[in-house]
Amino acid sequence: MSENIAVLGLGLMGTALAESLLAAGHRVTVWNRSPAKAGPLVAKGATRADTPAQAVAANPLVIVCLLDYPSSRAVLEDVELAGKVVANLTTGRPAEARELATWVAERGGEYLDGGIMAVPQMIGRPGALILYSGSERSFDRYEQAFAAMAEPRFTGADPGMAPLLDLAMLTGMYGQIAGFLEAAALVTSAKYPLGEFTSSLLVPWLNAMAALQPAWAEKIESGDHATEVSNLEVNRAGMENLVRAFREQGVKPDLLLPMKTVIDQRAARGLGHEGLSGLVEEL
Ligand code: NDP
Numbered sequence: 001m002s003e004n005i006a007v008l009g010l011g012l013m014g015t016a017l018a019e020s021l022l023a024a025g026h027r028v029t030v031w032n033r034s035p036a037k038a039g040p041l042v043a044k045g046a047t048r049a050d051t052p053a054q055a056v057a058a059n060p061l062v063i064v065c066l067l068d069y070p071s072s073r074a075v076l077e078d079v080e081l082a083g084k085v086v087a088n089l090t091t092g093r094p095a096e097a098r099e100l101a102t103w104v105a106e107r108g109g110e111y112l113d114g115g116i117m118a119v120p121q122m123i124g125r126p127g128a129l130i131l132y133s134g135s136e137r138s139f140d141r142y143e144q145a146f147a148a149m150a151e152p153r154f155t156g157a158d159p160g161m162a163p164l165l166d167l168a169m170l171t172g173m174y175g176q177i178a179g180f181l182e183a184a185a186l187v188t189s190a191k192y193p194l195g196e197f198t199s200s201l202l203v204p205w206l207n208a209m210a211a212l213q214p215a216w217a218e219k220i221e222s223g224d225h226a227t228e229v230s231n232l233e234v235n236r237a238g239m240e241n242l243v244r245a246f247r248e249q250g251v252k253p254d255l256l257l258p259m260k261t262v263i264d265q266r267a268a269r270g271l272g273h274e275g276l277s278g279l280v281e282e283l
Helices: 012-023 035-043 052-057 069-076 094-106 136-146 161-189 194-210 213-222 232-248 257-268 276-282
Strands: 004-008 027-031 061-064 085-088 110-117 129-134 151-154
Touching (some): 004 012, 004 052, 012 035, 027 035, 027 052, 069 085, 069 094, 085 136, 094 110, 094 129, 094 161, 110 161, 129 136, 129 161, 136 151, 213 276, 232 257, 232 276
Parallel strands (some): 004 027, 004 061, 061 085, 085 110, 129 151
């Protein structure tokens, strides 16, 4: 089904979103603060609006993709939102999403928040994912249109849920990057070829470790941190060893030290017999 959709914000991501909607046959009206960015989309069939209010007037679904929430709020300020569905795909904090959802509801609109788990080049292609939360009725109504941009996944009625899960996924990513950077510093300090270490040793090892995480999640959900793999005391000694080895090698273990602090704290409570999953309770 072809929908009438307004896209507010034509940065790298907004442009990719609008392109994928046009390619799927939707009627798309675009607006951007710097109007020149609309040109290539107009050439592909989009309608250009001079103001956000004009873009929204003719379209029941409004997709927002701007720098941040303050700019999203400013752009929607003078727009008639009654009866509209606002899907804000701008990255932000859960509290900002909840606040904007209330603000839109006060103006008679329905609100969905979205967390984009993709870069612009992935939009409209398999592998791209967008997490949504907020109005389930709006999600159900437009799920098919959303699917043109990326696989749509509804995560709950709390508008803050999609940004929270987005941040949780980024957290996992930063943890992995931190581990890689420390490993890279250690390996290069010994002049071992980093490319070979990374592809033939580290990546297979990380994949094997990642495969254990669903079992860890079960332990955390159950609160039972008993382990048959390696207990906290063994890991405490291992981390001590690691940090010492880094220093002997002339490398700073700065990205590892926060984890060591939490392991030491948990072990000091006499919980050295538990597995590492118990660390979550220290957080
Ligand atoms: P860009 O920097 O390319 O675009 C930013 C957009 O915001 C432009 O349309 C810009 O308008 C507009 N903007 C900035 N400030 C204001 C303002 N005060 N009033 C009105 N418009 C404003 O960023 P992206 O498109 O890459 O990112 C947009 C959102 O998508 C961000 O929240 C980002 O986190 C998210 N995202 C991006 C990803 C990526 O890989 N790029 C991945 C996942 C999420 P103008 O053109 O006039 O400057």
